[in-house]
Structure formats: C-alpha cells, structure tokens
Amino acid sequence: DTAVSQTPKYLVTQMGNDKSIKCEQNLGHDTMYWYKQDSKKFLKIMFSYNNKELIINETVPNRFSPKSPDKAHLNLHINSLELGDSAVYFCASSQGSKLNQPQHFGDGTRLSIL
Amino acid sequence: AQKITQTQPGMFVQEKEAVTLDCTYDTSDPSYGLFWYKQPSSGEMIFLIYQGSYDQQNATEGRYSLNFQKARKSANLVISASQLGDSAMYFCAMRLGSSNTGKLIFGQGTTLQVKP
Numbered sequence: 001d002t003a004v005s006q007t008p009k010y011l012v013t014q015m016g017n018d019k020s021i022k023c024e025q026n027l028g029h030d031t032m033y034w035y036k037q038d039s040k041k042f043l044k045i046m047f048s049y050n051n052k053e054l055i056i057n058e059t060v061p062n063r064f065s066p067k068s069p070d071k072a073h074l075n076l077h078i079n080s081l082e083l084g085d086s087a088v089y090f091c092a093s094s095q096g097s098k099l100n101q102p103q104h105f106g107d108g109t110r111l112s113i114l
Numbered sequence: 115a116q117k118i119t120q121t122q123p124g125m126f127v128q129e130k131e132a133v134t135l136d137c138t139y140d141t142s143d144p145s146y147g148l149f150w151y152k153q154p155s156s157g158e159m160i161f162l163i164y165q166g167s168y169d170q171q172n173a174t175e176g177r178y179s180l181n182f183q184k185a186r187k188s189a190n191l192v193i194s195a196s197q198l199g200d201s202a203m204y205f206c207a208m209r210l211g212s213s214n215t216g217k218l219i220f221g222q223g224t225t226l227q228v229k230p
Contacts, residue, residue: 031216041153041203043220056215090159099147099211100166103218105159 003027006091006106013081014114021076021109023091031055031096032074033103034066037088046089049074050096078111086113116141118206118221125226127196134181135191135224137206145211148189149218150180154202162204165189167211196228 004025013019025032033056034046048056052068063079074091088110092103117140127133139148150162165173165180173180181190193200203225207218 033217035218041223043205043207043218045215045217045219048215048217050216056217058217088157092159094216096216098216099145099209100164101216102149102161102164103216104161105151107156107158110157 004091004093004104004106006089006109008109009107010110010112012112012114015081015083017081018077018079019081019111020078021089021091021111023074023076023106025072025091025093025104027093027095027104029093029095029104030071031094032068032071033092033094034074034076035090035092035105037090037108039087043090047074047076081111081113083113086111116143116208116210116219118208118219120204120206120221120224122224123222125224126229127193127200127226128229129198130195132192132194133196133226135193135204135206135226137189137191137221139187139189139206139208141187141208141210143210143212147209147211148180148182149207149209150178150189150191151205151207152200152202153205153223154199159205163191193226198228198230201226201228 047066049068088108091106094103148165152160206221
C-alpha cells in the first residue's frame with residue numbers, strides 16, 4: 001500500500017487554467033505539507049496543515065489554495081496558472097512536528113504550463 | 115538566518131567505495147534535527163537518516179552514517195560500499211525545534227553518480 005499518494009502524477013495544461021492536485025496518506029499522520037521543487041531541484045515548503053488547520057503559508061500567491069477535508073487528505077488547488085508555476089509539487093506527511101519524525105513524501109506531481 | 119548548504123553539485127564514486135556528501139547548516143536554535151533524503155531519477159523522495167542536535171552519537175542506518183560535527187555545524191552523509199542503485203540526488207534538510215510548523219529547510223542537493 002502506498003503511504004502518501006498524489007494524483008495526478010503528470011499535469012500538462014495551459015496558462016490561465018485552474019487545476020487541482022490531490023494528496024492522501026494512510027499512515028495515520030496528523031500533519032501534512034506541500035513542497036515545490038523548481039527546475040533547479042530546489043525544494044521549498046509551501047503549506048503545512050496540522051489536524052486540518054493551516055499552520056504554514058510561506059508567502060505563496062493567493063492563487064494557491066490548499067484544502068484539508070480531513071487529516072488524511074490535503075489537496076492543492078491552483079487558479080490562473082502561470083508559466084512560473086511549472087514545477088514538481090510534493091505532498092508529505094509526518095506525525096506531529098517532533099524533531100525526530102521524518103516526513104514521508106509522495107511521488108510528486110510534475111506540473112507543466114504551456 | 116536558517117540555512118542548509120550543500121557545496122558539491124555533483125560527485126562521482128567507484129562502485130564498492132565509500133563516499134561522503136557534505137552538508138553544513140546555519141541556525142542559532144539550540145534544538146534542531148537534520149535529515150538526509152535520496153531522490154532517484156524516478157523522482158520520489160526517500161528518507162535515509164536522522165540526527166538530532168542533542169544526540170551524543172552519530173546516526174547510522176545500514177550503509178548510511180552521519181558524520182555529525184556540531185561545533186563545525188556540519189552533518190555529512192557517508193555511504194559505504196556504494197552500489198549502482200545509490201546513483202541519485204541527495205538532499206540535506208533541517209527542522210528547527212523552536213518552530214511548531216515542522217517544516218523542512220532543504221539544501222540545494224548533491225547529485226551522486228556511482229561508476230561500475
């Protein structure tokens with residue numbers, strides 16, 4: 001069973017469209033994250049949710065809106081897609097925010113804007 | 115400012131040899147955790163090893179060990195007996211104890227190629 005699963009794996013769309021990426025974890029974790037990996041492979045936190053409550057929003061444009069319907073899901077909706085949004089988006093989860101708890105990552109969603 | 119630096123963009127190692135991937139960090143927080151992740155060409159992020167700032171001993175996990183030098187603020191990953199499957203990008207990351215968010219701060223990554 002996949003621990004953290006994201007769909008879709010690939011997303012190709014045109015500028016100006018709205019798209020969503022779904023994430024689900026079956027690890028029983030209470031904290032979920034979205035990271036963005038740019039073309040230079042640099043990873044940066046975007047959002048973090050703990051028990052469905054937003055705890056991090058790292059100066060991400062308002063076009064990005066995360067939604068957590070329950071502890072096991074954290075979806076990412078992006079409005080009015082721009083060329084600069086092209087990246088790989090990773091969902092991750094961990095049990096709380098204790099120092100020694102590793103984050104488990106999904107396989108990533110490669111978003112390409114035409 | 116909290117920062118992770120990986121100064122080696124790319125490294126080569128001969129199969130069965132050991133290799134060290136460098137990581138230095140910057141934080142004034144006395145409590146922090148350091149992580150290493152592996153990203154193969156297939157793209158997934160795989161957790162390898164963890165070291166806490168208060169841990170007395172260097173962490174080890176199978177062929178992976180962490181050379182933790184707190185005074186130098188370095189947490190280098192050592193991979194022993196390299197295998198072809200170790201070819202990947204490796205990321206060092208830090209989590210701060212003072213932060214309730216649990217977010218990871220990543221370095222730029224090091225690409226490792228294992229030669230047969």
